[in-house]
Amino acid sequence: MTREKKLGSGLYFSAEELFPALLLLSCAFLKTLAVTATDAGASVLFLTESSGQNIPQILIATAVLLFIIWPVLSALKEKSPLIPSLILFAAAGVSFLLYGVASFIPEPILAPVAMVWKEGFRILAEAAFWLTAFRFGVFNGKTRLLLVLLIAQTVGMLGTSGLILLTTEHPETLILYAAVLSAGTAFLLKILIDNGSAPIQLRFVSDKKKTGKTGNDSLQKNLSLSFFISSGILFFAAGIFQYYFLISAAEFSAGQEDILSRIYSTVLAGTAVVTTGAFYVFFKSRLSLFAGLFLLPVVLLAAAIGGWFALFGIIVAAQIVFGLANSAKEAVLQTIPLAVSLRTGFKQTLFRKSVIEPVALAVSGIFLLIIEQSATEFEFLYFTGGLAVIVLMVIVAVRQAYLAQILNMLKKHLWRGGKLLPAGKEINRHLQDCLNSRETENVLYALRIIEESITPRFLHYLMSALHHDNEDVRLYALSKIEDLKLSSAVPEILRLLEKDDSVAVRQNAVRVICRLGGAEEREKAVTLVQDPLLKEGALTGLLAVGREGVFVAIKCVADLSVSPDKNDRLLAAAVLGNAGNPAFYQPLQSLLADPDSDVCKAALKAAGKLVNPLLLPAITETFRYSELREEACAALLQYRETAFNEIDRILDSQKYPVQFRILLTRLVAHIASPEAENFLFKHIQINDRRVRFKIIKALALSGYKASGKAVNIVRLCLYDEMETATGILAALHAFNKNKDEELDPSLNILKSALNREIEYIKERVLLLLALLFPSKELIEFLNTYNPIVPENEKTIKITDKLLSGELKTLCMPLFEDKPLQQKLALLRPQFFPPVLPINGHIQDILETPVGEMADWTRACAAYTAGYAKDIAFVNALTALLPDADAIVRETAVWALGKILPREEVARLIAGNLEDSSVYVARMARFVTDGSGQIVF
Missing domain, CATH: 1.20.58 (Methane Monooxygenase Hydroxylase; Chain G, domain 1)
Known part of the structure; x- marks a missing residue:
């Protein structure tokens, strides 16, 4: 059987995922429009007004802004789930304010302020967007979604390129447009976060107790030192290049707004085209992001050559490539510290952003301020060419330090996660050896590392893993293909279903083709429902999709759930849980009340996967049985806030044992969320x-x-x-x-x-x-x-x-x-x-409502009442006879026997003769007829 390859094969979004994905895509487009519009508008306005003067001062002021803005962002990262949206709203507000005061403040003052603010605006917008994208999971196997987002950003650059040409006479209006666009992006981010698709409670690892350093200390120190030196030099070089581009643009345009607008329009359009080409090369080759880092010395050298021969076009081309190189630089510098540990990765990135880079930018500004008055243009070009060589040497040094550290960690299996830059033949050779290994742990270790590195080669390696000799590797590959919804892999999985020797692999294969395939594949799965070896996989897949063949699967599972055979009922519970379709929950109602505890445990596990609120009453009833409580707790935790209505009903009811209600309270406390805290506080006055x-x-x-x-x-x-x-x-x-x-x-x-x-x-x-x-x-x-x-x-x-x-x-x-x-x-x-007198206080304690005092205290009061022998205690003691606590019942029976004649007390405690507690029943017999053992 051959499958025709159709447009869009390999891409899959459920209805639940499509809406947030479209929102994120819209945010990427609008954010890019806003950032590039602010950059172009501020630059054109500044160069028009200043004619290229005071650029070093602008660099120094920007460094001061960076020194302030990054620590503030770090402090805000966990204050509220809506922080990304609020950050972008704040950035839009500043831009609105900047544009609004333009009519009251002379433009020569507004232009440098806007020039400094453009970098702050870019940082805030990018941080807000990528923080949300990170929490949405675009770096967690969603390679195609990440690619679409990057393409949306290039489209945004092209949009700004056209917008610039429409505002040549009033470039400051670009700042206004950017403010409107960023406010719209912030609104979309708020909708995305409120939609719940982004797990906003995710916290950064920054505690020493959670993760520690791994690997060789000398290699770590060498890498850290190289990292900080290189980040400082690269940022210094970026400041030098930006200075020269702005100076050259101002001289070429002679302060004419229309020429400057065309220059920036060309730069953005060229950057969009070059970036698109870079995406294609990256996703079609084995090149890593380190390759993009080597573009920086090329950019510097091109700028020096363009200046030497007075070819402004070369300088513009260098600016276009600089945009791509700068993106690669940021990605590489964020990834390198993860080679030491996740904790130091975050801390070193924060230190780089808030200290190293601002200092490097300020040094470049001060350096330029000094040499502007003393150096000639050709001397500056010589310096730029020499700086290109220094930057190249620094990149080579940090790359070697990184490769040495990574290779050391990979060989010792010490890599703990995070994006890996698969640069260098030795690393790729080591990963390939692991992939070819017959040991399961080596293959899975390599696959997980390659997946986290966000390389397009991962899909190729995953398809190859389907034919690995080890059964566990093939099962992992099937599971990962299912998670990533790679429908393009269906032909290979069909071949696996037909030819694989492992029953487990074939079961998983039929489930995956139901989820990822079309009607033809699901019809094939229907024919396998009667196969005893493949029944579970076929039923799971058909129920999960809920399309062709679902009625056959529903009937089969319903029959299995009422089968007298325990194994059939266990199979029904497993199928319902693994299918994960909340619509098919009804058979679990009876399975949760099954007399066999093993079946109940399987049903609880399935109920935790379905998260259907209609199953909550049946789940909470299983708490009555101690052997099921562990599984019941695990299931209930999956429901999180959805279970609060059912828990609310139980907490306020005395029908349920206090131990059960306390356990539910602990479960709610285990759900760390504001909703859980509010729910608990609502019951702070519970009786x-x-x-x-x-x-x-x-x-x-x-x-x-x-x-x-x-x-x-x-x-x-x-x-x-x-x-x-x-x-x-x-x-x-x-x-x-x-x-x-x-x-x-x-x-x-x-x-x-x-x-x-x-x-x-x-x-x-x-x-x-x-x-x-x-x-x-x-x-x-x-x-x-x-x-x-x-x-x-x-x-x-x-x-x-x-x-x-x-x-x-x-x-x-x-x-x-x-x-x-x-x-x-x-x-x-x-x-x-x-x-009150003594007996009055005893009476008061006896009549205390259940739960107001400890059961032991009430039992002690009943014991004292028995010695007091006051007839006034009879009614209060009688009320304790059906008490939930056995000690209280036993003591109340004994006390009544001390106060009343045997014939009268026998009538009152008749119901306790058959008490569920043997101790209470024995005390009742002793008081009634003297039989049993004396306890008191």
Whole structure:
């Protein structure tokens, strides 16, 4: 069977991916228009007004701007998901302001300001766009999307080339157009981020504990030194070249705006054509980005030759190539530090951008300022030619240092990720040897490195891996082709399906052709549904696509899900999960309630892949079984914020065990997002203090800070905790006055439990204070706080430092090392605890709602009530008989037996004779007829 190659084969976008991809494409086009328009408008305006004067001063001022702008961008990178959009809005605002004040400030002042700002605008626009593109994943296997984005940028250059010719008389209007375009780009970026397609919570690795340096220390130091020296010299050379181009353009045009406009229009059009050609060469050859770096000395040499022979056309051509060389330089310099480690990669890039390059640019400006008055033009051209040789030597040196470090790391399998520049025969030979190896780990290691290097050769190597001798390699290649949606690989996969000896490979192959192929391939898969060896792959593929043959697959999976054979039901769960199509979830409803735990686990795994909200009730029901909780937690975490409505229903219900509700609270806390924090805070006043404690602790330790109305809610929670503590202190004060020796032992146990309650309240109060005053000292203290062994002195010191005014008056007495009576005297005027006798306080504890106090405290109260033998306790004790806690039920049964005659108590505790807890049932039999073992 032959497949006709059609236009667009190999490109695939789902409806879900198409919208954000188009948005990103539009952003690339508009951003390029805005950046190039600002550059051209500012340059033409400046050269017209200044006739090429004060260019060194412009370079120095630009260096100062760079020194400021990069640290600011670094500080903003994680402040908000919308930071890229806000950055671009800010850049548009500055451009609007710059254009707006043009009518009030003389143009000779506006022109140099615009000339300096154009570099700041470019940095802000490029940073905002590529940060979003990075988070969208264009560097993660989406090579074709990256190529389309680069083409959109070249089209943007051509658009600006035409726009310049329409504004020859008023070049400053280009700045206005750029501001409008950047505002539109910022709006599109906001839509893209709000759409949720870009994982904005991604964080840069900058912690030493996360990654460390790898490889040989001497090689690392040599590479780092070469990197900083080369980046400084390259930026210095760029400043020298830009100076000479601007001087030459000003002299050639003699200050005429129409000539300058045509020059910049030609430069942009030429840059677009050259860049397109470079893209083609890069994607069709084995050349790395290092090759583009060697264009820089060529540019300098061409400028010197053009100046020597007075050929301005050569200088314009050099400026065109300089745009391409500058892009290659930036890509290479961002990639080189990753050879040391991911952590130092980010830090070295930031240091280069904020220190090395501004200093190099400032030095070039100062140097030019000095030689302008003393050197002749030919002497400057000699210097430029010599600088080209120096730049060439520097590039060769840094390339050698990079290759030595990379080769050392590759041979020792120390490469930890990041873009690799596959330059040099030795690196390519080593990677090829790994690809030809019979060891799975060597082949997969090489494939992952080549994929991360964003080279077009990866697709070629991936197709070759389909025919590797090792089964695991072929499976990996199939999986990667499926992930990248390479429909052009379908003919090769069909041959694999027909001829491969491995059943696993053929199963995966039939699944992949269903996803990537057409109707013909899916019809072939339908014929394989009855094949016992290929059934799973065929069903998975057909369900995943949901097109031809889907009804056959649905019926087959539905039959498997109700089969008496356990293996059939396991197969149904695996197919539904691997298909990943949320529309086909119904069979999982019954599989999640399957009596076999293995089937339930497989169904939970599948439910976590489908992320269909309709499965949430069935998933949460599985939490009742301890053997399923691990898989249930993993599944629920996949739903993230989608599961909050179902979790909300359970948290507020006493039908579910407290352990289950606490576990759900921990799960929500594990979802690090503002929505999760808001959800937890919404339940901060939940009735059950045990669940409330976990909520407050999760919020406090995450660094949450209450603001606005939330502050009042936290303060109300503080008053509630202090009111409860005051009531407990009043009870302890009453118990200390007991004169009944028979009651004293049981009261001592109850007092111990109440003192433990006070310690728990102290911890909750500290956590609530952390929501109001999230100091680093308090958070660190709470991380190690143990209410069983409290650190009273440190607690008093921290609270005294944090609190003031009303809060200090309310909370400090609880923490201070004072006698009980003094604490109560300080708190009583604020909270008015009830004045009750001993039995009254016991009764109050017995009637405390479930969750307000620990189960052990309530059991101790029931135990004390049994010794008090007061008939008034009967109703409260009877209410404890169906309690969820076995110790509370057991103690309540015993206490009723102590207070009431046997015949009367037998009627009350009849339901406990068959209690699920053997200890409660045994106590009920003992109280009823004296049988069983005496426990108390």
